[in-house]
Amino acid sequence: MAMECATGRHSDHDVYAAQCPCRAMLDMLANKWSALAIGALEQGPRRFGELQRRLQGISPKVLTQTLRRLEDSGILTRTVYPAVPLHVEYALTPLGHGAAVPLGLLRTWVEENLDNTAASPCRPRNA
Amino acid sequence: MAMECATGRHSDHDVYAAQCPCRAMLDMLANKWSALAIGALEQGPRRFGELQRRLQGISPKVLTQTLRRLEDSGILTRTVYPAVPLHVEYALTPLGHGAAVPLGLLRTWVEENLDNTAASPCRPRNA
């Protein structure tokens, strides 16, 4: 009786089911670089170099991999303008803009709630 | 002038800064198993075996790693009841319950929006 998926809670999908394709989607979105890249594209299309500067600490290899995966999943589009020098733009699809909402809330929550942990803040609050 | 972090957008933290401790927090929460484990604990404390059955496909090693990391970050607590057989309960902290909100939205979004992608559904919609 369709134990593999479909508990009927939301739609036909269940992220808790190992075989459900939405598990793979969750695995892709629930990832540091994906969350940051999607957030960086929320305000409009960005170029490779812009993203690399924004996502501090990412290497070009990993940025390419991340963008390719998101492109293959329909989260963003890659457009090449054969100008000189080469110009490549990445932009969120409507699906990507949808995913950006919960991911943005997650990023915001992390930034606003880290103080409650034992981690040291970037700016000490009394110095 | 504090380029390492703190763009001032939300609080003193910036997930886009590589050195900001909130980047590490994002890296931990933005992860398949963390998102599922936190969701599974949202309705109340759960035992190791319960979590392992709920998070279909997780191995005991990976579940232990995930729970330990979340415990070390203050997201959940681990309580041992020295009964026979051994009884261990995992429960979200207030911080964990806060993190559960955006993560729950992400899980729900994935379940409800996978249809819009090229991925095959669990239950075909016309058969």
Add this chain to the structure above:
DNA sequence: GGTTACTACTTTCCTTTGGGAAGCAACCAG
């Protein structure tokens, strides 16, 4: 003509992390 610069990667190499299979330890029931 040679050199430098720009953009967007790719390649190589190495370290770190993730993941499955199996084993372990404690305890009790039969």
Add this chain to the structure above:
DNA sequence: CTGGTTGCTTCCCAAAGGAAAGTAGTAACC
């Protein structure tokens, strides 16, 4: 003394992450 239950740990391998350097095409500078 064997089997069952719970909650892990250990071993080993494969996949992913990350730093550094190389590539390709063009154009502007000297």
